[in-house]
Amino acid sequence: MNPDNDAGQGRSGVSRRGFLGAGAVAAAAAAPLMATVADASTAAEGEGLVTVRVTVNGDRHAMRVDPRGTLLDTLREKLELTGTKKGCDRGQCGACTVHVDGRRVLSCLTLAATTNGREVTTIEGLADGEQLHPMQQAFIDHDGFQCGFCTPGQIMSAVAMVDEGPARTDDEIRERMSGNICRCSAYPFIVDAVRDGQEAMR
Amino acid sequence: MTVSPVGREVARVDGRLKVTGAARYSGDYPATNMSYAHVVTSTVARGTIRSIDTAAALAAPGVLRVYAAGDGRLRLYPLAPEFSFFGENYIPLQDTTVRYYGQIIAVVVAESVEQARDAAALITVAYDAQPPRASLADGPREPSGPTSSGELSSVTVLAPGVASIDEALAASEVVVEADFEQPVQHHAAMEPHTVLAEWDGDRVTVHAGAQMPTPFTILLGQRLGVLPQQVRLIGRYVGGGFGARVIVWSEAPLAAAAARELGRPVKLALTREQMFTLVGHRPHLTQRVRLGASRNGVLSAISHESVAERPAAGGWNMLPGESTSDTLYNTPNLRIKPQWVILDMPGSWAMRAPDEAPGAFALETAMDELAVATGVDPVELRLRNYATVSPSTGRPWSSKHLDECYRDGARRFGWSARSARPRARVDGEWLFGTGMSSAAYPAARQAASVRIRLLDDDTAVVSTGTSDLGTGAWTMVAVAGADALGLPLERVTPEIGDSALPPGAPAVGSGATHSTVPAVVAAARDTIDALKQLAVTHSGSPWHGANAKDLRYKQGRLHGNGRSMTFGKLLRALGSRGVDATASEPAGAPSGYTFHTFGAHFCEVRVNRFTREIRVTRFTTVVDAGRIINARAARSQIVGGVIFGISGALLEENHLERDTGRLAASTLADYLVPVNADIPDIDVHLLDRPDPHLTGPLGEDGGEVGTRSLGARGLGEIGTVGSAAAVGNAVFNATGIRIRKLPITLDKLL
Incomplete structure (x- = not known):
């Protein structure tokens, strides 16, 4: 303070x-x-x-x-x-x-x-000027959102999750992304997006 | 050659805005001289406010105003009687009566969020409280209100010579009787309802999420005592709806009235806790289903009785037999009897598949019980009772491929490997089981107006005041426009979410898409006509003086008299920025048919033998929703709908406290919704069979205007219908335990 x-x-x-x-x-x-x-x-x-x-x-x-x-x-x-x-x-x-x-x-x-x-x-x-961060692009490509309200939090969480140490399985992505609720329930597509975004971040 | 985007995997046109944080939701707009409102809610469920002490709040730093119940400082007005269905039946702050626990009884407006919130906590209230009516079981029961088409909500169809449904049941070889109970559920959209209201003279601009932008201005105008045209609603990006943003609750009238009285913009954001009492919920419901059948499972009678909560403050008229027991199966004897009990509870409202999802849980669980009782496979049982005409009206369906949904789904899921015997499949400490169910959801077309403007840069703007709650409406409008005009998708700009646009389709009843596309096609036709008229009448046009009938539009170009030119080039040559036309299509659909979207669900669960932990491991859904406009968004809608059903089956419940009338859960930690780890991959297949009776104004392809977007039916809610039953039926197959009271939690399996 x-x-x-x-x-x-x-x-x-x-x-x-x-x-x-x-x-x-x-x-x-x-x-x-x-x-x-x-x-x-x-x-x-x-x-x-x-x-x-x-x-x-x-x-x-x-x-x-x-x-x-x-x-x-x-x-x-x-x-x-x-x-x-x-x-x-x-x-x-x-x-x-x-x-x-x-x-x-x-x-x-x-x-x-x-x-x-x-x-x-x-x-x-997160983006580099006009160039989206790979995780942002992955969320678009996999329809990892609907209303989009939780999406900034999902993406920030996903980027940090990869930085903490990449997920080895889809179940691990599900677990480590479970602090971010998506009421539209795009969860399966969020898993797809995080898997791809993680790969692109490497 | 431009390929129509209809039916393809189209990325959301609003995707980039949403992943960069640039999409503005209602709370994201700035305003000069903004003030912040925080509401105070009641802590008794029934009674009168004896006094409200606002002195400490008024003296708190930064506080501009405190408005309290009954102080008469914010004038609000009743809805006109014909609109009373779309609102609660009282007016906030206009009296000192408390109708439910969690009702708004004061509003604090301050310079900052923190000051408003903390000052609100300084307000103290004394009540003269009365015991609330807070138990569905206590009654008294009354007949539910009429259906949306004004008909009696109870239905009786009896075969010749049959005196009553009880007689039909008594004469049946096999009878299944089952009682069901479903708790209060909440929409729990991620974006708490937030309103920014700003007046300019006698006109107010309101930023809010609204499923029906144009009706919103009518309803809010009535509350404020102004005309609809004095209200502009902007809600381009909406953080989820699920029914909670259909009507106008208290927050928008209060924010707008405070902004008017204060002379400053007011932003009012409900807290998550307040969302549990102020924006509706799915009503508490009990149901009794009785099925009569022959020994080989052919239905002779369906009786579907229900008793739903009816809040004294107003709310949804629960009719869980609609589109379930009156639709799904062929039966000579049918009885549907919905009732309600008036309770001192927060106002309720439609939540995703409001009647159909609860109703299908009861009927489709009972059908599974009939399958067990008769030894007929659940899929085969449904095919044996397949309805080709509506059991209640006798009308055929416009298009129905539910049988294909069953067969496709069974094949994709591997249903044939199933054992009907419970507890037949054990793997380590897990019991595995599978279950299935049917789904139907009505396809009603709403009125919609669409404006199309062709611009001199060879792009088109398609404008309609519908709303995208996450449904994909932004993209749907672009896809339909691109198809109708024969333009590449990237040359079509959609405009929605603003009441200043032509009145669009309400985003309710899974109806926005199939209500919007006919109007897009009609607007394209009219705009092309306007372009041709301009071409033959403008003196600078190469077609000046020609007959418009000799011109032909194709894929962005006008052809005729040996010439060809894009509309952009023509407009540039004429010095015109654009040409536009607006078309409207009415509500309704061809008479003589029944319109439904159909689906079939297949679910696998595992239940721990020792802890009874329940996990959904596989889910397959096949949907017959007519023409698919955007395969990607459609799949997302179905997956989201199915997860709503899984969630209702296993997690969601708000307990009504009998003594206090308080809904016990008020946060996302005690009102459970699924997180990522709760949900497996979900396999969705869309049949994509255009509905031949929902073809719109042009019928089949009229030549110049694309019509591939026609023949769609809605799919926003069908995923939620029946999916909870599929889960429950799988739990029974795994454990041999039938749970008829949702949610199915592990304690109920011990």
């Missing part, structure tokens, strides 16, 4: 009244800092906020966030990265799965304040 007056504030130029004013200076000072700051510090919302500096999809952000704010709500409402979905808000469905420092986490159970200094990757950060 970063209290308001933490040592980092001066270095980053983050202030209670928002970052935009000082942002140009700070960005110049910290060359790679591509800060997009959500204007969270309206008068009504300003009390008790904490500062978080987090890299999301390669872009560095310095944000003032509500200490109660989850990473999920912060991504969606402050950074307008709405690809990450809220299916249950209590860690039971997997729709909000993102990567934090390369590991799959449930962003609804992760307070934004705990991501200070970390690297977050969301579904928006």
Whole structure:
């Protein structure tokens, strides 16, 4: 957690009244800092906020966030990265799965304040420009979704699953992908997609 | 030569948007000066609110408004009587009456999600509570409401000289009697209902998931006291429906009314917990099926009685004999008697195959019991009782290949290797068993309007206000348009999910596809006519002054008088951006026929001899749904439907607490739906036999306009019909234990 007056504030130029004013200076000072700051510090919302500096999809952000704010709500409402979905808000469905420092986490159970200094990757950060990640392409090729609402979480989970160590059997894919619910029930096609996506990732 | 995409394996046209996170669902739209609403729900099932203390919430940081039941601050209005079926029978926040546990009794609006949620927790409520009516067994029972066509829901067909169904049963050589019970089930779509409402003067734009975009504007307009044309519904991407997004519940009226009162955009997202009481459920149901038959299994009587929950707040009229006992088998004597019991429960609504899935579980389990009682193989038993005309109406089917579904399915599954004797197949600690069932689902065509616009870049836009809940409607519209216009798929742009488009087919009753395609064909015909008219009337056209009848459209080109040109080139030459036409097709289908999609399911389970753990190991489904538009999306729909059935058989249950009227489960950890590890590969085969009586306005290929997309019937729900019975029948074959109360959990097999 970063209290308001933490040592980092001066270095980053983050202030209670928002970052935009000082942002140009700070960005110049910290060359790679591509800060997009959500204007969270309206008068009504300003009390008790904490500062978080987090890299999301390669872009560095310095944000003032509500200490109660989850990473999920912060991504969606402050950074307008709405690809990450809220299916249950209590860690039971997997729709909000993102990567934090390369590991799959449930962003609804992760307070934004705990991501200070970390690297977050969301579904928006998976493709290489126009070139889809092999797992994304595999989900299209195998019809690994219907409504698509759980799909960002499924794909983020699948990519991390392969990184954790490839699945050796279809049953292992089923087991290791079972933290992500798909109510449309595309499960057999998700297994096909993950098997192919894993092969293409090698 | 452009090859029609109809019936091929077509990747979803919205696939890229969905795998990159770019597809915007209702909660994904930004708004300037957004505010966030959080609702507070009742904690008694019946009574009156004595007081609501909102002081602490109002004083909490960032809180903009608190609206409480009975405070009169948000004006909402009743639905017109002719629309009352499509909503609950009360208006949220307009009085202090509590009708069920989990009803909205206050709304907090704040600057942020966190502030609204935490302020909502500060609200305290005092009730004058009464004991709720919360038990189906307690009654009193009343006759269910009429069918959707207005007919009496009870059916009696008796052979000449037979006085009653009881007499017919008493005269039968073999009688099977079985009582069934199915619990409350939830749609549990992955996207919790979320509404963003933003007013501009007296017009409101609402982002929400809606299965019927145009009716949504009518219903929401009535709730808000404005005209439908003042409401625009945008719901291009919808995180699942399954019936829960057919009607307008409380969240959209409240969000829109709050946005109007506050003068700011309001986003209202229901929590997963709130989803269990605020957007409908499949009603609690008991059924009694009695079958009378000869010793060789030929049916002489079917009696199908049911008692369903009917929420006092309004809900679905359960008729589980429809398209099951009144459809599947030839029988000289038929009695269907549905009843309901009014309970103080959250509003219910149709859930995927709302009547047919519960009804088929009862009938198809009873048929398996008849197979056991007579010693006739279950597939053979169904063929012996094969209906060629509807047992209730006497009308023939427009197209029916259910016999082929049985035979194909049996062959693919390896049914002939089965032993009818329970517990015959043991492998280590596992008992293996197989079971099968039939499926039917009505194919009713809804009205639909489609606009097609041909553009000067040689592409076409096909627009219709239907909705894609994950069904593949985006792709279906593109496929039908490409076929009708003879264009490559990538040159057709579909537009759906917006009430500003021509009114599209409701995404209900498995009807969107076969309701939309005739209108696409008609719109293509009319647009080509408009193109020809432009060609002969525009002074800059090479065909100026020619007779339109001498022009012929083929695959994106106009031909005539020795010339040929693409429509794009013609439009460019005329300086025109595009030419368009809109066509509408009415609801209904040719009279004199009965329209159904059919299917057959075959299931293998293994049940642990010691723990009674149940695993589905194999599943084969063969479906006769007429013409297949997109083989890939169709297979996905069937697989999803079958898994709904497996889930209903083995997992899903919400227990109604008799003392409190509370539904016990409110999260995805205590309301179980399948995860990946619960589901095996599922083998689906689609017969692809075009329905000759659902051919649309042109009949067979009229020449210029492609008609390969015609002759389809729906398939979104058929997979859910009967699949639970196939699982249960397999469990019986494995264990010798017949479970008639769902879900079939291991404790029931101990």
